[in-house]
Amino acid sequence: MRQVSHSLGANPSYGIIGNGRLARHIQFYFKLKNIPHTLWHRQQAEPPENTLDQSDIILLAISDDAIDSFLDNHRQLNDKLCVHFSGTLVSQNALSYHPLMTFPSQPYDFDFYQKILFVGEEKAPAFSTIFPQLTNPSIQIPQAKKAYYHALCVMANNFTTLLWQKFFNEMTTTFNASLNDIKPYLKQTLLNIDSDYNNALTGPLKRQDLQTIKRNLEALEEDGFVKIYQAFVDVYQANLDNKTGEQHEHA
Structure with a gap:
């Protein structure tokens, strides 16, 4: 676990690595808060060590599988405090604070940015230590639970998006x-x-209307989404059975 080896002060400067949606949102938020920052991305000819030399903290807004290899290839950056935003990666080279939010192409407004929850790793420095200029809510979770936490995020946001896309298209x-x-x-x-x-x-799931569920599954028989419908039926029924079992145990 990387630690804060020195006092960062009340107004540290940041070096942002990346040029995707997350990097652009971080830049926009920092501009709204007047937080000093410098940007580097792969399209720039100057090496990141030169561009980010005066930055106190390095923020890696790049893909999960590129984070550790990037730091391995640019070892001078490891002398600084590095922070990534992956919901699953546990890195020995960088701290982690995952923003619990989906980031579209357009920026949010200031009040919205301030409400975004950041999820860090247990026993790591507090969010307020790394980002003293920000007032966002934050929590810290065990490293062993990070992949589970992120799986929940993906199901809640990405998977429901696929369902709504299917609904709107049909x-x-x-x-x-x-x-x-x-x-x-x-x-x-x-x-x-x-x-x-x-x-x-x-x-029908809530009502336990088995005939309607049966007809729905029959109607979806030639549709790949039949497996999703059946999976939700199975999971919901299993949860009901577990709750019933718990009630009997405590009766």
Whole structure:
């Protein structure tokens, strides 16, 4: 585990490595907060050691599998405090603080950036030590649980996106529905989850309407998404069985 070997002060400067969406969002946030920073990416002719020489902290906003190899190839940067943003990688060369957010091509507003939760590793320096100019919420989790944490993130965000893409594509092509007319369904689903996620589930799974579930699966028989539907049925039923078993144990 990398440690902070010296006091960073109240206003450290940062060197940002990368030119993807995350790197651009970090730059935008830092500009809004007037935080000194320098950018380096592969399109620049100057080596990163020269560009980032005056930076106190190096931020690696690059792909997970490139982080350790990049630091191995640029060992001078290892003399500085390095931080990456991967949700799964445990590195001996850099600290980690994963932003629990999805980053589109357009920047967010200032208030939104300040609400982003950062997830670090247990026993690592606090988020406020690394980023004293930021007031974001943060938590720290065991290294052994990082991959599990990130799997939850992927399922919640990326997998639901695939489901909504399927829904929108089929509704607008197979059934000729207007995109504007079906968007309220998405919005209300998210509002229900936001309002009370424990009780947001509706439909045949919640009602245990086995005949409707059977008809749904039959209708999806030639569709690859039938496996997803069946998997959710199986997982939901297993959770119900576990809860029932727990209730019997405590009865």
